[in-house]
């Protein structure tokens with residue numbers, strides 16, 4: 001008998017086709033809507049593997065419901081939606097999708113930084129709203145990016161890919177991580193800084209840290225006070241690393257100049273949320289890795305991980 005897997009969102013048949021021999025699939029049939037929790041808990045009772053998205057919470061309740069489970073393949077590099085320790089205690093392998101999304105996410109992060117600094121969304125709305133009557137010397141004038149200082153908090157693979165882009169723009173590169181990255185220092189001229197020092201010196205503070213107990217709300221009132229009043233804050237990691245009330249306050253009283261946000265504490269963020277209404281904020285709906293090619297590679301990596309583990313092999317990209 002083939003192992004059974006449950007896929008928590010509709011994915012194209014053409015991608016599933018090559019895996020038909022490896023498993024029997026069950027799948028939530030909607031592409032743009034998450035599977036309701038009660039349906040999910042019912043569907044996973046006897047499956048061997050689950051392919052899930054970051055919108056699914058894999059907690060004790062989930063693991064209790066899936067008593068036959070051997071692997072959870074998460075379609076994201078981040079895995080803060082999964083209680084990894086509990087899964088491992090029960091002998092369930094957890095996998096994520098590193099590497100395949102690095103460059104795509106770095107593109108978006110750098111683009112979001114540029115869009116915020118150069119007020120691109122506001123400028124596009126300016127035309128759409130019929131406001132463009134004249135060219136003027138300071139019309140929608142923003143901040144330069146080239147030759148400024150970028151401060152990357154969380155220098156993993158994506159952080160380094162953002163740093164490479166920054167180097168091309170002649171930027172000075174500061175970074176903050178627990179352990180120094182000597183290769184990045186040599187190749188990119190990146191300089192390690194303490195968190196507070198980095199906040200003081202950077203023109204662009206870019207968050208790429210994973211969300212965990214140590215990083216939750218690390219960008220808080222105090223952190224924003226340490227930043228330059230001309231600083232632009234960019235978050236492409238997880239909304240939970242930011243105290244959003246403190247960010248709204250910092251943006252409203254011009255303690256910092258602007259923010260580019262691809263992630264939020266609660267997603268999807270309500271259009272009524274104060275962050276969404278601020279002119280000096282660019283908001284995106286968590287699209288860091290969203291190029292069609294990369295999303296396909298992420299899906300394939302999940303399926304490859306499921307196939308490996310369910311045929312008795314090692315996972316390709318296990319979360320340790």
Ligand code: DGY
Pocket residue numbers: 075076077078079101237288289290
């Ligand atoms: C991730 O992979 O963790 C992103 O946030 C979603 O692509």
